[in-house]
Amino acid sequence: MAETSTQAANPNARVSALSASLGLAATIDEIAATAAQREREQRLPHEAIAALKALGFGALRLPVEDGGHGVSLSGLFTVARDLAAADSNIAHAFRNHLWQVEAALQRREHPFHAHVLDLARQRKTVGLSFVESDATAAGARSSRVLSRLEWDAGKQVYLGSGDKVYATGNLYNDAFVGQAIESRANATVQYVLERGPGVATEDDWRGFGQRLTGSGTARFRDVVVRPEHVYPPDPPKAPDAAPWGFTFHQVYLTNCIAGIVRRVVQDAVDVLRTRQRNFYHGEAAQPADEPALQALLGRIRAYAASIEATADRAVQTLQDALTHHGTPDEYASTLAATLTASEAKVVIDDLAPQVASWLIDLGSGSAVSSVAALDRHWRNIKVIASHNPRLYKERLLGQNLLNGQLPPTGAFF
Structure with missing residues (x-):
């Protein structure tokens, strides 16, 4: 199956053959037909994103035997470009989830990444709960929204709080992932937090473009992270490994x-x-x-x-x-x-x-x-x-x- 994305020979083509073969053409066409109206009305595309999730857009890269569509990485970009042509807000909103899945596919034996892939298999999407937001004299530096996970001995769970600014896509995501310091061992861990009480995402993004990406503020207040959803960090890369991961x-x-x-x-x-x-x-x-x-x-x-x-x-x-x-x-x-x-x-x-x-x-x-x-x-x-x-x-x-x-x-x- 051809997965190339260039459509120069037929610039009027609405979607690629790959998107059509995956059963996405009708949904992408509908998204394209209603994009201008959403823009005029400042109407967030909850229904369109839910439809794409159900069709497995967030699981494009998972193997077929694992409940995905089994497309190549270049095929993912083909379909994502079709979606961006229909409504770039919606394509952009999926970016962090698709990257997280891509990272997990390379480390699927690690329990944290296996959890991410399982969420994708369930047609759920994951967002990020850490961000580069702290400005210093030297420029932006990485910070973690949930900088600590505090152990609650009575409830036998972890609790965390914080804010994530410029949280692209988080308005639509079902779960959030990040790193934090675990209070008992005072050590860095990775965690998966599913949407629930204490999670609030606001549509307070005020950019003059990409207005519907859900890029507002995500707020976490005493959110519960179950201990079985707290994982060790990834092992360090080998000294001769390629350091460019983004x-x-x-x-x-x-x-x-x-x-x-x-x-x-x-x-x-x-x-x-x-x-x-x-x-x-x-x-x-x-x-x-x-x-x-x-x-x-x-x-x-x-x-x-x-x-x-x-x-x-x-x-x-x-x-x-x-x-x-x-x-x-x-x-x-x-x-x-x-x-x-x-x-x-x-x-x-x-x-x-x-x-x-x-x-x-x-x-x-x-x-x-x-x-x-x-x-x-x-x-x-x-x-x-x-x-x-x-x-x-x-x-x-x-x-x-x-x-x-x-x-x-x-x-x-």
Whole structure:
């Protein structure tokens, strides 16, 4: 089964053959048809996300024998791009869950990761309850929301409290995972916390784009963590193991932008076909026959195809890195994936907003109505792109060429 995501040969295709084969086409089409209305109404997509969970979107990477769909890593990005083209908010909301599942698949023998996979098998999604939020003079540093799990001897459970800011997707998640200090042994542990009393997620995200991702504040107040859901930390990596473990995050976000650009092409065709009035100084009676507008539509198509191909390159190198996991080639392939992800981000973050702006040029006054909500594409692209700005990627890529500088090992590289 072909799992490639580029649709340059048929830019009007709504979903890939892979999404259709997985039974996701109808749901993705419905999400696409109602995206503008949700944007206008600021209506959170609870029903759409519940439908995708039930269809196993969160279990795409689990083997079929374990209750999943058994798609490859590149196949996951194919389906995620289809979803991003329909509504980038919904695709973005699944990112942390999909990364957690990916990490668990590489360590499935560990009881913590086995628990995560079991939740995915049950069609539940997991979010994160730790965050990079503490600002210091040196910049952002990692912090843990539930910094301690206090043992309650009377109830024979652990209790924890804290807040997670910018909790993308947590509004929709069924469980939360993280690390904390266990009070009795004063040692670091991992935990799985299922949604229940004491968990509150707020829709207080005020970004000008990606407004429906559930990126508000998650608050935990004396939440109960059962002792059987507290696990030892992962063993340390071998000294010669590849240290870059967060490339998935960046490729996923870049893949979402590629999906938005695909939707821009589809909307551009619709705008030009349905627009009734041409510019007063135009050369044709109908906008669809106007040479300048036809050329602009062609430019949008060409740039979008190039953006998708660039994203595909990043996806493929990440797939190669996974293929070489645990082999002598792991270090080199993982480094290549990280550098390629940076290259893709630099190019796509620069070009994608231009393509979204050309959509407005194509429709002129006919495209600025809030009913169509076409401005959401530019806004959503810019908000996604703001995650770890491309300036740092540009500098790293230049340093790497000049003196072999290696990428940082923290998140988003």
